[in-house]
Amino acid sequence: MSRLHVKPRGERGKVLSVTPQSAGWKHVGFEVHKISSSETLTSSTGEREVCLVLVSGKAKINDFGVLGERMTPFEGKPHAVYVPAGSQWRVEAASDVTLAICSAPSKGGKHPARHIKPQDMSQETRGKGTNVRYVTNILPEDAPADSLLVVEVITPGGHTSSYPPHKHDTDNLPAESSLEETYYHRINPPQGFAFQRVYTDDRSLDEAIVVEDGSVVMVPKGYHPVAAVHGYDLYYLNVMAGPRRTWKFHNAAEHEWLLKP
Numbered sequence: 001m002s003r004l005h006v007k008p009r010g011e012r013g014k015v016l017s018v019t020p021q022s023a024g025w026k027h028v029g030f031e032v033h034k035i036s037s038s039e040t041l042t043s044s045t046g047e048r049e050v051c052l053v054l055v056s057g058k059a060k061i062n063d064f065g066v067l068g069e070r071m072t073p074f075e076g077k078p079h080a081v082y083v084p085a086g087s088q089w090r091v092e093a094a095s096d097v098t099l100a101i102c103s104a105p106s107k108g109g110k111h112p113a114r115h116i117k118p119q120d121m122s123q124e125t126r127g128k129g130t131n132v133r134y135v136t137n138i139l140p141e142d143a144p145a146d147s148l149l150v151v152e153v154i155t156p157g158g159h160t161s162s163y164p165p166h167k168h169d170t171d172n173l174p175a176e177s178s179l180e181e182t183y184y185h186r187i188n189p190p191q192g193f194a195f196q197r198v199y200t201d202d203r204s205l206d207e208a209i210v211v212e213d214g215s216v217v218m219v220p221k222g223y224h225p226v227a228a229v230h231g232y233d234l235y236y237l238n239v240m241a242g243p244r245r246t247w248k249f250h251n252a253a254e255h256e257w258l259l260k261p
Contacts, residue, residue: 192232
């Protein structure tokens with residue numbers, strides 16, 4: 001199995017975990033917890049900021065009341081909660097819940113904890129033809145945070161995404177920013193699969209990964225296009241972080257012709 005591919009373990013509890021130590025990088029942390037109705041999950045943020053994303057289900061989070069509307073990531077927008085460094089958080093499940101815990105280093109910002117409401121998340125359609133996909137901006141760069149960028153994408157079956165291939169692994173602003181990234185994939189129906197390739201110009205990194213429901217692909221550097229196969233829609237949740245909190249990417253030169261009218 002690819003060293004960039006993290007598969008879920010078990011059906012309950014912490015089913016996925018990516019830490020800076022396990023990934024061999026500096027910034028992005030990502031976990032998925034599956035908890036049953038009436039179960040409680042608590043933790044502290046330490047020196048990291050956290051974005052809690054209700055991928056599916058309903059839960060009471062801190063003092064924000066019971067949040068969540070969708071029972072599957074393939075319908076509607078999520079609810080999310082931003083929690084700053086040096087804080088506690090508590091999630092009490094009001095149904096079966098899939099919770100994503102996105103984290104990155106704090107830089108000392110004084111951002112208060114807040115509920116990120118679905119109606120406050122912008123949506124956009126990217127691409128054309130069989131490259132169309134649908135994007136929900138959960139924690140974009142114009143929203144208060146120190147390091148985290150969080151977005152989710154729906155790619156219809158038979159379509160490509162994160163395409164034409166692009167990268168963001170070089171600190172060369174304003175042309176390109178350096179951002180680590182995780183892709184948390186879900187498939188509908190869940191027995192399907194998708195493909196993701198992670199590669200660099202010199203091919204010192206070049207891995208093609210078969211993605212199944214619930215797995216994570218880590219992108220430490222390089223281009224990282226995704227393809228959803230016919231009959232199976234693909235959802236992914238992206239977490240990005242790096243030295244500077246901005247998303248500036250570089251397209252693969254040989255494929256830029258695809259962007260021309």
